[in-house]
Amino acid sequence: MSGERTRVLVVDDQTVVREGLILLLELLPDIEVVGSAADGEQAVARAAELAPEVVLMDLRMPRVDGVEATRRIKAAHPGIEVVVLTTYADDESIFAALRAGARGYLTKDAGGEEIAAAVATVRSGSSPLDPAVQRRLVEAVAAGEQRPKRHGDLPDGLTRREAQVLALIAKGRSNAEIAGDLFITEATVKTHINNLFAKAGLRDRAQAVTYAFRHGLAE
Structure with missing residues (x-):
């Protein structure tokens, strides 16, 4: 571009x-x-x-x-x-x-x-x-679902690492920030995001935030 x-x-x-x-x-x-x-x-x-x-x-x-x-x-x-x-x-x-x-x-x-x-x-x-809108979105989803965090089986076949990446997306972290947090490359972050989006049927980060709170995967 x-x-x-x-x-x-x-x-x-x-x-x-x-x-x-x-x-x-x-x-x-x-x-x-x-x-x-x-x-x-x-x-x-x-x-x-x-x-x-x-x-x-x-x-x-x-x-x-x-x-x-x-x-x-x-x-x-x-x-x-x-x-x-x-x-x-x-x-x-x-x-x-x-x-x-x-x-x-x-x-x-x-x-x-x-x-x-x-x-x-x-x-x-x-x-x-x-940021204010994302906060309202997160609060609305969290208030509407009120589900406890799941420490056992992950939904839709997500791996533990994919769940970690998803939790960081829900925090509003960029790909570069997620890479730094997890000590992995940005390319690896993108791979995890592509995989978890495909498994969960997600279109974008906004849907990922909703999904993370719905399934108790956000902190």
Whole structure:
């Protein structure tokens, strides 16, 4: 991806917010804003027309909201990644957006560098979550499940090492940090993540956090 600019579609029903985001992103060297949309219905059409690599998607919009727009875009164009950008960090929106296929979630007080980092992260195959949002997600799952930690058999055939990697993912650790914690290479971490995602049927790190708490594997 060296030297390439990520094609981004900006979706927000508020003109001031939408135009402000475009101006902010156009200052970033690694991002090319290919277009914008004022609601979910328009976002679906523009995604098909402009073929962006990443969509910055507001959630609360008229006609078609961001969750439904995300679902339609992912169904028609699985290669397009969606990063939800919203004022609301409520649990219902988080779960709905993730279930619809969003790979990242940022609140609207995120700065340009944070948004750029999120765009780069989803393109690399990971899933950025605003720290406050991830904390709410973890708390919601933990409160809803209330299962004790399992020290015996691991679910879905996970190995002990895969469970350790999963627990560190749930703590918000990066691949490099996990490698340092476990004294293994980053390539080995990626192998463990690929294996545990395949065994557990996980799509991304956001789902991994939910899975870890559901099965009592997070600390």
